[in-house]
Amino acid sequence: MSDNLLSVKDARARLLASLKPNPIEEVPLLQALGRRLAEDIRAPFDFPLFHTSSMDGFAVRSADLMAASRKKPAILEVIETIPAGKLPEHKLSTGQTARIMTGAVLPEGADAVVPVEQTDQDWRGEFHPTDVLRVAFFQSVESGAYIRPVGEDYRQGEVILSKRRLRPQEIGLLAMVGYKTVPVYRRVRLGLFSSGDELVEPGEPLPPGKIYDSNAYTLASLGEKYGADVVWLGLARDHPAQVHETLEGGVREGVDLLLSTAGVSVGAFDYVRQMLEQFGKLDFWRVNMRPGKPIAFGSYREIPFIGLPGNPVSAFVGFEVFVRPAIQCLEGDENPDRQSVQVRLGQEIRSDGRESYLRAIIERENEGYVAQLTGHQGSGNLHSLVSANALLIVPSGVKFLPAGALVSAWILD
Ligand code: AMP
Ligand code: MG
Numbered sequence: 001m002s003d004n005l006l007s008v009k010d011a012r013a014r015l016l017a018s019l020k021p022n023p024i025e026e027v028p029l030l031q032a033l034g035r036r037l038a039e040d041i042r043a044p045f046d047f048p049l050f051h052t053s054s055m056d057g058f059a060v061r062s063a064d065l066m067a068a069s070r071k072k073p074a075i076l077e078v079i080e081t082i083p084a085g086k087l088p089e090h091k092l093s094t095g096q097t098a099r100i101m102t103g104a105v106l107p108e109g110a111d112a113v114v115p116v117e118q119t120d121q122d123w124r125g126e127f128h129p130t131d132v133l134r135v136a137f138f139q140s141v142e143s144g145a146y147i148r149p150v151g152e153d154y155r156q157g158e159v160i161l162s163k164r165r166l167r168p169q170e171i172g173l174l175a176m177v178g179y180k181t182v183p184v185y186r187r188v189r190l191g192l193f194s195s196g197d198e199l200v201e202p203g204e205p206l207p208p209g210k211i212y213d214s215n216a217y218t219l220a221s222l223g224e225k226y227g228a229d230v231v232w233l234g235l236a237r238d239h240p241a242q243v244h245e246t247l248e249g250g251v252r253e254g255v256d257l258l259l260s261t262a263g264v265s266v267g268a269f270d271y272v273r274q275m276l277e278q279f280g281k282l283d284f285w286r287v288n289m290r291p292g293k294p295i296a297f298g299s300y301r302e303i304p305f306i307g308l309p310g311n312p313v314s315a316f317v318g319f320e321v322f323v324r325p326a327i328q329c330l331e332g333d334e335n336p337d338r339q340s341v342q343v344r345l346g347q348e349i350r351s352d353g354r355e356s357y358l359r360a361i362i363e364r365e366n367e368g369y370v371a372q373l374t375g376h377q378g379s380g381n382l383h384s385l386v387s388a389n390a391l392l393i394v395p396s397g398v399k400f401l402p403a404g405a406l407v408s409a410w411i412l413d
Pocket of ligand 1: 196213310312
C-alpha cells in the first residue's frame with residue numbers, strides 16, 4: 001500500500017484502545033433490556049428451591065407401585081391435595097398418595113409423580129374431584145419420575161449470567177432469582193452534529209445549490225439502533241464560533257462520544273480541526289477501506305471524537321465499522337465482535353484492493369446465502385443502500401472475485 005494507510009483492523013484497535021468504559025449504574029429490571037450487564041450474576045439459591053412436581057398427577061412412593069399392572073392395579077389412599085404455592089401438610093406413608101399440581105412441592109416420603117392420565121382419575125375440564133379417596137395405578141414408576149429435583153437448573157453460587165447484553169430471556173432469569181434492579185453500564189450518550197454550509201433541515205424549502213441534511217438522521221437512527229442515547233448538537237455552519245459552540249454543547253450535555261459528519265476531506269474541515277487542535281487533539285487517519293477512507297479521530301476537552309465523511313454511504317459504513325464498536329466498547333465490551341455470515345457471490349466482483357464494504361442483497365439458497373450487488377456503488381448513492389440487506393466485505397489486497405466465491409457479509413436487517 002502507498003503512504004501510511006491504516007488497515008481497518010488496526011484503526012479500529014487504535015480507536016477502541018483510547019476508550020474507557022462508562023460508569024456502572026443500577027437500573028430497574030424492566031429498564032435493562034438491551035443494556036450491558038456490568039457484573040457476573042451468581043445464583044442466590046438452588047433452583048428449583050424444592051423438589052417440584054412437573055405434572056398434574058399423584059405423588060407416590062415408587063415402591064408401592066412395583067407390582068402394579070392393568071390386571072392388578074395398585075390402589076392407594078389419597079391423603080391430601082397439594083396445589084402450587086402451598087406446602088404439603090402430611091408425610092406420605094406406605095399405601096398413600098397425594099394429589100399434586102405442576103409446580104407444587106413434593107410431600108415428604110414421595111419419590112415419584114404419576115401423571116393423572118395414567119390413573120383411573122380424570123381431571124379434564126374444570127372437574128377436579130377432591131372427594132375421591134382411592135386411586136388405581138396400572139403400572140410401576142421409576143423413582144424420580146416427573147420430579148424436578150432441587151438444584152436441577154443451577155446451584156447456589158453458580159454463575160448464571162456473565163457480562164453481556166441483556167435479552168428478554170436474561171431479564172426473565174434475573175427475575176427468577178429475585179433481582180429487582182440490575183447493574184448495567186450507563187447508556188452511551190452520543191453527541192451528534194453535522195457540518196457544512198450546503199445543508200438544510202428537512203421540511204425547510206430547498207434553495208438552489210443546497211441539500212437536505214440526511215446524515216444527521218441516518219446516524220441518529222444508527223445510534224439509537226445500537227443502544228445509544230443520541231444527543232443532537234445541531235448543524236454547525238462553517239464558522240469557527242458556531243463549530244466551537246456546537247462542541248461546547250457536547251461538553252454541557254456530558255456526552256461520552258462526539259460524532260460529526262462531513263468536512264474530513266482535505267482542506268474543508270478547517271474549523272472543526274482548528275477547534276479540536278486548540279482544545280484537544282485530532283488525527284486524520286487514512287484508512288485502507290472503501291467507501292470512507294478519510295476518517296478523523298481525536299478528542300475535544302477529553303471527550304473522544306470521531307469525524308465521519310460526508311458522503312451518505314461513507315457515513316453509514318463508517319458508523320458500522322467504527323462507531324458501533326466504539327459504543328459497545330464504552331458500554332464495557334472490551335472485545336466488540338460482530339457476527340458475519342459466509343455468502344456465495346452470484347456475480348463476479350472487482351475491487352480496487354482496499355477493504356471494501358459493498359451493498360448487496362443476499363438471499364437464502366439451499367444451505368447458504370447467495371449475494372447480488374445492488375447497483376452502482378457510488379458513495380453518495382443512498383438508494384443502493386436502501387435496496388441492500390447486507391454489506392459484503394471484500395478483504396484488502398483482493399481485486400477480483402469470480403462468481404461462486406465465498407465472502408463475509410454483515411446482515412443489516
Ligand atoms: P465533505 O465530506 O464535506 O467533502 O462532503 C462530501 C459530500 O457529502 C458532499 O457531497 C456533501 O454535500 C455531502 N454531505 C455532507 N454532509 C452531509 C449531510 N449531513 N447529509 C447529506 N450529505 C452530506
Ligand atoms: Mg463539506
